[in-house]
Amino acid sequence: MNPTVKEYIEKNRERYVEELVSWLKIPSISTLSEHSGDVRDAAVWAENKLKEIGFPRVELIEGKGHPLVYAEWLEQENQPTILFYGHYDVQPVDPLGEWHQGPFDPYIDEGNVYARGATDDKGQVMVVLAALEAWAQIEGKLPVNVKVLLEGEEEAGGAFVEQFVHENGEQLKADGALICDTHMNSIEQPSLICGLRGILYTEIHVRGAASDLHSGSYGGVAPNPLHALCLLVSRLKGEDGRIDIPGIYISSVQVTEEERRFWESNREPLQRRLLKEMGVKELVGENHILPHKRLGIRPTLEVHGIRGGFTGEGAKTVIPAEALAKISIRLPAGLKPDDVFLRFEKAVQQKMPKGYSVEVRNLHGGAGVSVSPDNPYVEAAAAAVEQSYGIRPVFMREGGSIPIASLFHELLGVPVVLMGFGLPEDGAHGPNEKFSLSQLYNGIHTVADYLGRLQK
Amino acid sequence: MNPTVKEYIEKNRERYVEELVSWLKIPSISTLSEHSGDVRDAAVWAENKLKEIGFPRVELIEGKGHPLVYAEWLEQENQPTILFYGHYDVQPVDPLGEWHQGPFDPYIDEGNVYARGATDDKGQVMVVLAALEAWAQIEGKLPVNVKVLLEGEEEAGGAFVEQFVHENGEQLKADGALICDTHMNSIEQPSLICGLRGILYTEIHVRGAASDLHSGSYGGVAPNPLHALCLLVSRLKGEDGRIDIPGIYISSVQVTEEERRFWESNREPLQRRLLKEMGVKELVGENHILPHKRLGIRPTLEVHGIRGGFTGEGAKTVIPAEALAKISIRLPAGLKPDDVFLRFEKAVQQKMPKGYSVEVRNLHGGAGVSVSPDNPYVEAAAAAVEQSYGIRPVFMREGGSIPIASLFHELLGVPVVLMGFGLPEDGAHGPNEKFSLSQLYNGIHTVADYLGRLQK
Numbered sequence: 074m075n076p077t078v079k080e081y082i083e084k085n086r087e088r089y090v091e092e093l094v095s096w097l098k099i100p101s102i103s104t105l106s107e108h109s110g111d112v113r114d115a116a117v118w119a120e121n122k123l124k125e126i127g128f129p130r131v132e133l134i135e136g137k138g139h140p141l142v143y144a145e146w147l148e149q150e151n152q153p154t155i156l157f158y159g160h161y162d163v164q165p166v167d168p169l170g171e172w173h174q175g176p177f178d179p180y181i182d183e184g185n186v187y188a189r190g191a192t193d194d195k196g197q198v199m200v201v202l203a204a205l206e207a208w209a210q211i212e213g214k215l216p217v218n219v220k221v222l223l224e225g226e227e228e229a230g231g232a233f234v235e236q237f238v239h240e241n242g243e244q245l246k247a248d249g250a251l252i253c254d255t256h257m258n259s260i261e262q263p264s265l266i267c268g269l270r271g272i273l274y275t276e277i278h279v280r281g282a283a284s285d286l287h288s289g290s291y292g293g294v295a296p297n298p299l300h301a302l303c304l305l306v307s308r309l310k311g312e313d314g315r316i317d318i319p320g321i322y323i324s325s326v327q328v329t330e331e332e333r334r335f336w337e338s339n340r341e342p343l344q345r346r347l348l349k350e351m352g353v354k355e356l357v358g359e360n361h362i363l364p365h366k367r368l369g370i371r372p373t374l375e376v377h378g379i380r381g382g383f384t385g386e387g388a389k390t391v392i393p394a395e396a397l398a399k400i401s402i403r404l405p406a407g408l409k410p411d412d413v414f415l416r417f418e419k420a421v422q423q424k425m426p427k428g429y430s431v432e433v434r435n436l437h438g439g440a441g442v443s444v445s446p447d448n449p450y451v452e453a454a455a456a457a458v459e460q461s462y463g464i465r466p467v468f469m470r471e472g473g474s475i476p477i478a479s480l481f482h483e484l485l486g487v488p489v490v491l492m493g494f495g496l497p498e499d500g501a502h503g504p505n506e507k508f509s510l511s512q513l514y515n516g517i518h519t520v521a522d523y524l525g526r527l528q529k
Numbered sequence: 530m531n532p533t534v535k536e537y538i539e540k541n542r543e544r545y546v547e548e549l550v551s552w553l554k555i556p557s558i559s560t561l562s563e564h565s566g567d568v569r570d571a572a573v574w575a576e577n578k579l580k581e582i583g584f585p586r587v588e589l590i591e592g593k594g595h596p597l598v599y600a601e602w603l604e605q606e607n608q609p610t611i612l613f614y615g616h617y618d619v620q621p622v623d624p625l626g627e628w629h630q631g632p633f634d635p636y637i638d639e640g641n642v643y644a645r646g647a648t649d650d651k652g653q654v655m656v657v658l659a660a661l662e663a664w665a666q667i668e669g670k671l672p673v674n675v676k677v678l679l680e681g682e683e684e685a686g687g688a689f690v691e692q693f694v695h696e697n698g699e700q701l702k703a704d705g706a707l708i709c710d711t712h713m714n715s716i717e718q719p720s721l722i723c724g725l726r727g728i729l730y731t732e733i734h735v736r737g738a739a740s741d742l743h744s745g746s747y748g749g750v751a752p753n754p755l756h757a758l759c760l761l762v763s764r765l766k767g768e769d770g771r772i773d774i775p776g777i778y779i780s781s782v783q784v785t786e787e788e789r790r791f792w793e794s795n796r797e798p799l800q801r802r803l804l805k806e807m808g809v810k811e812l813v814g815e816n817h818i819l820p821h822k823r824l825g826i827r828p829t830l831e832v833h834g835i836r837g838g839f840t841g842e843g844a845k846t847v848i849p850a851e852a853l854a855k856i857s858i859r860l861p862a863g864l865k866p867d868d869v870f871l872r873f874e875k876a877v878q879q880k881m882p883k884g885y886s887v888e889v890r891n892l893h894g895g896a897g898v899s900v901s902p903d904n905p906y907v908e909a910a911a912a913a914v915e916q917s918y919g920i921r922p923v924f925m926r927e928g929g930s931i932p933i934a935s936l937f938h939e940l941l942g943v944p945v946v947l948m949g950f951g952l953p954e955d956g957a958h959g960p961n962e963k964f965s966l967s968q969l970y971n972g973i974h975t976v977a978d979y980l981g982r983l984q985k
Contacts, residue, residue, distance in 0.1 A: 270745065274844040283808025288831045289726065289929020292859050293770070293823035294803055296813040299832040303762035312760055312882040314749070347750055352739025357752040357884040367749035375744045376755040377847055382834035383855060388730040388892050390857055390929075391833055399839065401846055403748050426768040428813040436844050473745020473846075 075525060081207045082517050089517065090186065090510065092122070093199045096161075097179040097188040103139055103162035103229040112139045112225045115161045115195075119223050122202055127209045128221070138233035139225030143244075147218040153527055154218035155450075156247035156487065158477055159198035159254060160227035163190035164502045171504035185507040193501035196508035197253040197494055198223065200516035207521050216528040220247055224477075227254075231476055238480045249450035249527070250481040253516070255471060255493030256501075258339075260511070263462045265454055266491035268326060268369060268470035269478055271404035271441035273413050276434040277302065277421060278397045286392040296428045298396035299381050305431075306398065308424040310374045314358030314367075316402070318374075318413075318420045325407030326370045326443045335467045336365035346497065369470030370405040377401060399436075403472060410438025439479045443470075448488045450527070457523035458492070461515050492519070531981060537663045538973050545969065546642060548578070549655045552617075553635040553644040559595055559618035559685040568595045568681050571617045571651075575679050576600075578658055583665045584677070594689035595681030603674040609983055610674035611906075612703035612943065614933055615654035615710060616683035619646035620958045627960035641963040649957035652964035653709040653950055654679065656972035663977050672984040676703055680933075683710075687932055694936045705906035705983070706937040709972070711927060711949030712957075714795075716967070719918045721910055722947035724782060724825060724926035725934055727860035727897035729869050732890040733758065733877060736851045744846040752884045754852035755837055761887075762854065764880040766830045770814030770823075772858070774830075774869075774876045781863030782826045782899050791923045792821035802953065825926030826861040833857060855892075859928060866894025895935045899926075904944045906983070913979035914948070917971050948975070 101115035102108040116133060123131045123144040134141040139162060147154065166176040166189050174180050179188035186196070201221075208215050222245065224234040238245060258264040281296030288295075310316050343364050347356060359367055367373075381396025383389035404413060418433040425431050444451055446468050458466040471491075478489045494516035500506045557571035558564040572589055575598045579587045584600040595618065603610065622632040622645050630636050635644035642652070657677075664671050678701065680690040694701060714720040737752030744751075766772050799820050803812060815823055823829075837852025839845035860869060874889040881887050900907055902924050914922040927947075934945045950972035956962045 272745070272846070274846070281807075281809065281813070286807060287929060288829070288833070288857060289728070289859065289927070290824070291803070291807060292829035292831050292928060293814055293827050294812040294820055295807055296809060297831055299835060300762060300766065303759040303832065303835075304768055306756060306759035307763035310756065347747070351737075351742060351747060351751055353737065353752060353884065355884050356750040357737070357882075358749055364750055368746070371749050373744070373748035375748050375753055375846070375848055376759065376838070377744070377845060377849075378838035378840035379755060379759075379835040380840035382832070384834035384836035384853075388855070388857070389833060390728070390730070390831070392831055393833075397840075399844070401744060401844070403745065426813075428809065428811050471745070472748060473743060 075211065077211045078207045078521050079518065081211055082203065082514070082521060086514055089199060089203050089513065090181070093186065093196060093513070094179045096195050096199070097186070097190055098177055100177045101162050101190070101225065102165050103226050104165060109139065112162055116140045116142050116225055119161050119198070123221060126202065126206045134237065136233045136237065141225070141234060141237055142221070142223040144221040145219065146215050148214060149218050152217040152529055153248035154220060154246070155524070155527060156220045156222065156245055156250045156481070157201055158222050158250065158252045158481070159201065160194045160224045161198065162225040162228050163195070164193070164228050168504060173505055181510070184510050186510060187505055187507045189506055191506050191508035192495040192499040193506065194227065194254045196513060197516070200494055200513060201251070201253055201520050203517040204520035204524060207517070208524060216524050220245060234477065235480060238484055242484055245485055247485065247487050250485065250487045250489045252475065252478055252489060252491050253493060254475065255491050256495030256497055256499065257493050258467065258469060259496065260462070263458050263464065263466040264469045265451065265458065265466045266471050266493065267446055267451070267468040268406055268443040269441055269475055270370070270472050271406065271408065271410055271439050271479065272401055272474045273404060273410040273417065273438045274401045274436040275414065275417065276397050276399055276436060277305070278395065278432045278434065280395045280430045281428070282392070282394050285394050288390040288392050291392060295392050297392050298429060299379065299393060301426050301429045302379060302396055302398050304426050305421065305424050306376055309420065316372060316374045318416050320416050321372050321413065324370060324405035326405050327445070328370065329446060329468065332468050336363045340364060365469070368472040372405060372408070373403045375401055404441050406441030406443035408441065410440060414438065439474050439476050440483060441474070442478050442482045442489060444488055444490070450488045450490050453526040454490045454492050454523055457519045457526055460522050461519040492523070531667065533667045534663045534977050535974065537667050538659065538970070538977060542970055545655060545659050545973065546637070546966065549642065549652060549969070550635045552651050552655070553642070553646055554633055556633045557618050557646070557681065558621050559682050560621060565595065568618055572596045572598050572681055575617050579677060582658065582662045590693065592689045592693065597681070597690060597693055598677070598679040600677040601675065602671050604670060605674050608673040608985055609704040610676060610702070611980070611983060612676045612678065612701055612706045612937070613657055614678050614706065614708050614937070615657065616650045616680045617654065618681040618684050619651070620649070620684050624960060629961055637966070640966050642966060643961055643963045645962055647962050647964035648951040648955040649962065650683065650710045652969060653972070656950055656969060657707070657709055657976050659973040660976035660980060663973070664980060672980050676701065690933060691936060694940055698940055701941055703941065703943050706941065706943045706945045708931065708934055708945060708947050709949060710931065711947050712951030712953055712955065713949050714923065714925060715952065716918070718920065719914050719922040720925045721907065721914065721922045722927050722949065723902055723907070723924040724862055724899040725897055725931055726826070726928050727862065727864065727866055727895050727935065728857055728930045729860060729866040729873065729894045730857040730892040731870065731873065732892060733761070733854045733856060734851065734888040734890065735853065736886045737884070738848070738850050741850050742848040744848050747848060751848050753848050754885060755835065755849060757882050757885045758835060758852055758854050760882050761877065761880055762832055765876065772828060772830045774872050776872050777828050777869065780826060780861035782861050784826065785902060785924070788924050792819045796820060821925070824928040828861060828864070829859045831857055860897050862897030862899035865896060870894065895930050895932050896939060897930070898934050898938045898945060900944055906944045906946050909982040910946045910948050910979055913975045913982055916978050917975040
């Protein structure tokens, strides 16, 4: 990497922290309307920072929700274009009582900066902004063409950015996408995310009698939609975690030998971490399968809620006329949510007990992502991480869906590099969220190096 | 029966209706606090009526809820004492829009009086008051000793009357109890109730992880208490309606040959009625067993509600840390709720999937009732019904619990005669509740005759 860029970064370490702290002070909670002014302030902060870096085009894009911040610097005719995504909004702060200091009153303790948004995602966006700034300051330009898209609704559904990406494919066109909004395995064993599960979210509506019934008068002959849902769910997924939907285990995800070896050698540490994080004594589900695989590429079926009947205090002997279950299926990359919905719907119809009518609704879906490790944008990322951390990163998968990653993957058709610098112990979404300063510095070096490596 | 009593009843038919209408006009909805004055007015109406009949002791008993009306006329030294129970409170009136006329604006149409409370239970209490009045007017006294206990919280849990019965066993001591708060099979085939199921109402609390989890990050390894409840419920009761709790099918209820024959010969009409009332095409559950048996003396297990996770609009991918199910079991007479609770708790512990903690709570219970048809108080009731209707009544069972009947049965140790004059089509609890005037008149004759038959 350009040694003067590296030097610049080293010299400016303290200022990066100061700037991040000033951004973290803005309580940009996107789900709470009383904070919409703050969310906007956080967007303006990013807008100003991008202008200061030297981006010739910087815009606040207004729409139906919180604004998007868009910037581009496209003066390198023969260089590729990289699209960077991040978000400047943050999660709510409940439970407030568990914070050691105010969530928007950042402080440094033992090499970490504590505040809501420290790791998710202001700290990680700062990593990229600082790397861009270093190149701009030293070279007067960026090594490649860069587009920046920051949203303010990631923690609130991201409807506006989704619409924007759908409608502005041409503007966002790029050769590769970089997202810094995940975490790595550990400092000792850094990782890159090469896959995300997709999701299908459904509702199952079951109807029995024409109206609610009294269990004294009709119990023994009446349909009970809650009981039917219990029977149905138990038939869709057993205690062994096996999902009984034809085709659900057919996936096109290619797992490298290297990745598989990592799963095996890290089974115990992951298991320990999961048990600790969940506060349980044993894992539940497909216990004969490696946990990395279960979380990364196995489909799962979860009941998120069952509605119907009476759930207040005390006793009511109602047999409800209808009930619904909210059920999602996480999908390995390669399974299309709409296809799976049809299979799911059919399985539900077949497994429903007799005497009920059932309707299955497709609430939303998003495909999974699987990026091949031998893609040049991913290879460059792995090389940059190895350069900074002194060890080759492992490729890991996240069990959750990152809708923007799927959108970039599907709509823009670009390889998505998920380069996260958060650590599992950073507590994103929880009280006392933090970001490690060494990860901030390492991150800046890594991204700066990465940008240089993309240069032709 | 005393012919002049009969004559008196015939002469006063119109006045009975007028008096009933004046009582029905009082909106004594016990569950709505804004109607507590009305509930009291309805109690005072009954108090005045009992005084007018000539009861030497009439009291409004105040306590923690709506008042009880108590009256006694105990001047027949060598005669038995009969305790009559009824209630003067009524159900709420929702959905109001479905009433053809105001629920407290009674009207007569085609031989029925329409109003909230017409059949449940003011109309049926009126039956007894009129019969008592007829005896008192003609003979100057009643044929037997009579105690009357009317409550104003039957539709609101009946906590006060329960406490009162527990604490005043001596005052309520009687040889037989009469309750007119049920319905008969039909005018063509009158019936008496000889059995009620008991109930055990429970909550099952299931805990998985220490806190709610995100299904993306943990789906595939995490315990999901909602899924565990579905598995558990499906193991407690199958699609065939069979309950898998050891001992639950052991019952001491004696079914007479006559009753069994009635079940068989009336299978089709009951089935048709149930399908129509429930608005379904088939019965659900133990379809190889006669419906009268399934509703009358078979235990049933019903899920009334499942709480936990997310059931609002839209999608939330939460794996809840805990969930609860409300489950009741209807019990044939002879099974003690507390014994069944222990068996149920054990079955739950055994059937719970691995990886969860579970707690079973006993919310409340009440034993079933089974009255032998050859008890003299029941025999007299059957004879009185046969006298009025020209056909011997069948003995039937109700699937629901009538807590006061169980209380009288258990605490006072008296045979409970459940002589109902409501008809299945009267729509108690629904809009346009009605009471047939011919049932009112037949009822008065029947009860007057019954009182005469109890005389030694």
